[in-house]
Amino acid sequence: MVSRESAKRQIIGGVNMSAPSFESFVAQYLRLAVCGTYWGDEGKGKIVDICSEYFDIVVRFSGGENAGHSVNDESKNFAFHLLPSGFARGKTCVLAGGVLLKLQALVAEIAENTPKLSCTAPDVLIDERCPIWTPYHALFEAYIERLRGKDAIGTTGRAMGPLQGFHSMREGVIAAHLRDRRQLMRVVTQLHAILKPCFDKMVDEVPTPASVVDELVALAQSSGILKSIIDTGAYLFDEITKGSKRVLFEGSQATGLDVNAGTWPFTTSTSSTAGGIAAGTLLPPGALSGTLLVMKLFPTRVGGGSMPSELSSREAIQRFADANPELFENGSARAEFLEDRLRHCNTDDATSAELGEYIMVKAREIGVSTGRGRSPGRPDLAWARYAIRVNDPIGCVLNGLDVVSGLEIIEVVTGYRYRGVELAPGIVPVLDLANVEPVIEQWPGWKEDITGAASMNQLPQNARRFIERFEEGLGRSIILIGTGTKRRDVIFREPKARLNAIF
Ligand code: IMP
Numbered sequence: 001m002v003s004r005e006s007a008k009r010q011i012i013g014g015v016n017m018s019a020p021s022f023e024s025f026v027a028q029y030l031r032l033a034v035c036g037t038y039w040g041d042e043g044k045g046k047i048v049d050i051c052s053e054y055f056d057i058v059v060r061f062s063g064g065e066n067a068g069h070s071v072n073d074e075s076k077n078f079a080f081h082l083l084p085s086g087f088a089r090g091k092t093c094v095l096a097g098g099v100l101l102k103l104q105a106l107v108a109e110i111a112e113n114t115p116k117l118s119c120t121a122p123d124v125l126i127d128e129r130c131p132i133w134t135p136y137h138a139l140f141e142a143y144i145e146r147l148r149g150k151d152a153i154g155t156t157g158r159a160m161g162p163l164q165g166f167h168s169m170r171e172g173v174i175a176a177h178l179r180d181r182r183q184l185m186r187v188v189t190q191l192h193a194i195l196k197p198c199f200d201k202m203v204d205e206v207p208t209p210a211s212v213v214d215e216l217v218a219l220a221q222s223s224g225i226l227k228s229i230i231d232t233g234a235y236l237f238d239e240i241t242k243g244s245k246r247v248l249f250e251g252s253q254a255t256g257l258d259v260n261a262g263t264w265p266f267t268t269s270t271s272s273t274a275g276g277i278a279a280g281t282l283l284p285p286g287a288l289s290g291t292l293l294v295m296k297l298f299p300t301r302v303g304g305g306s307m308p309s310e311l312s313s314r315e316a317i318q319r320f321a322d323a324n325p326e327l328f329e330n331g332s333a334r335a336e337f338l339e340d341r342l343r344h345c346n347t348d349d350a351t352s353a354e355l356g357e358y359i360m361v362k363a364r365e366i367g368v369s370t371g372r373g374r375s376p377g378r379p380d381l382a383w384a385r386y387a388i389r390v391n392d393p394i395g396c397v398l399n400g401l402d403v404v405s406g407l408e409i410i411e412v413v414t415g416y417r418y419r420g421v422e423l424a425p426g427i428v429p430v431l432d433l434a435n436v437e438p439v440i441e442q443w444p445g446w447k448e449d450i451t452g453a454a455s456m457n458q459l460p461q462n463a464r465r466f467i468e469r470f471e472e473g474l475g476r477s478i479i480l481i482g483t484g485t486k487r488r489d490v491i492f493r494e495p496k497a498r499l500n501a502i503f
Helices: 004-009 022-027 044-052 085-089 103-116 135-151 160-168 175-179 181-199 209-222 232-241 276-281 314-323 332-345 352-362 381-391 461-474
Strands: 031-036 057-060 069-072 077-080 092-095 124-127 247-250 290-296 395-399 409-418 437-444 478-482 490-492
Touching: 031 044, 044 069, 044 085, 044 247, 044 290, 044 395, 044 478, 057 085, 057 232, 069 085, 077 085, 077 103, 085 092, 085 103, 085 247, 092 232, 103 124, 103 209, 124 232, 135 160, 135 181, 175 181, 175 209, 181 209, 232 247, 232 276, 290 381, 290 478, 314 352, 332 352, 381 409, 381 461, 395 461, 409 461, 437 461, 461 478
Parallel strands: 031 247, 031 290, 057 092, 057 247, 092 124, 290 395, 395 478
Antiparallel strands: 069 077, 409 437, 478 490
């Protein structure tokens, strides 16, 4: 373990400020995006939190309550779903038009997180174009997931698919309707009429359109949210062009879950990549100055859909998590398990499923939104190269380096073989990911616990070598390395000019 005191000496404002500085790196990008690489839960919340210190406005542009972003600011733990993570630092928060909005959830989230703030509660601005959740969307999602049977997407149950789907079909409520009860009643009644044949087949109680409208109107008024519903595209445009404000875009989910780029149909229903920012905010595409692509060393997946580097299986990992809740709480059971299992994982007898369980416990891979166990995969350069092609980041963020401390060998996926042929870097098949065979290399690990390391020279030589090799495999600079869950557990590295963004 790196001494907290020596780490602290080098840290100002949450990040390692020993030269070279993260602050001067970030200062070059007036409008920066943070997007995910794999299948979500890569630690974007923490990175947005660190970056948001240097920005005025933090914007969510897609997804909805399905997201789960944790921010740990030493004394308080914030768990955000709809609120941008910049809320924790009191930054102006914008839910742009691409966000699928459950009003009830947003109101509850603001109420839950405001008392934890050590600053004045920030403004939360909502776009008038945001599609608005109704119980009809949720009933319909449960209905189609049941119909899908073994092909169920395994959604978070937050009705993202129906919300986005009906919106694309030009049906449903948008935030602007909340200003006009008559219009609201019309669109809610129409949605109810469209779904009535499905509702007739359900045992669940279906609320009347009038009760849905009453609840929305009462909530919008009593919470004061009605006043915050504006044209956020115009607001952002003005703040950028006239007010010289710096804007941070917070991606939700990740490239593997993006409705276009991801492992369709096992994706979410909105765009999670940098490409989704223009459509989700109505800022012109050229407004973005750069993207940070966040990955964690051991990617994880929940719900349905393939992950070529998976160590165990979704079902087995969930059974393990359900059977051993004590391993996720601090205490002797956890400590003993981690010690024994690490020793075992360093023998030839260990199975990949056992390593998967170890990583899941060590990194506490349990969903913030759903409480589901996340199934870990091996470090995967092949998928990361695809995500780099799609997002063209100015740099990558590698989280979870601390998780692998103690493993003598780390198996890394360096490519994908499909139908007997190794795929070119940056290429993945759209439908048949289950039949992709990972190309695996064994790389040396390190013994030392690196939790809390805040500079490269606090890392053992093998960890430094591992990062250099991983970076070469990515073909893009790793500029931040996460070494723990706290704000300050991060190392900044200067980007290498030869590994620059292309566009
Ligand atoms: P939906 O977004 O709830 O429709 O779920 C579609 C798929 O995306 C499911 O496999 C979910 O588990 C997954 N998913 C959605 N949001 C997240 C997230 O924030 N982290 C990880 N997986 C997610």
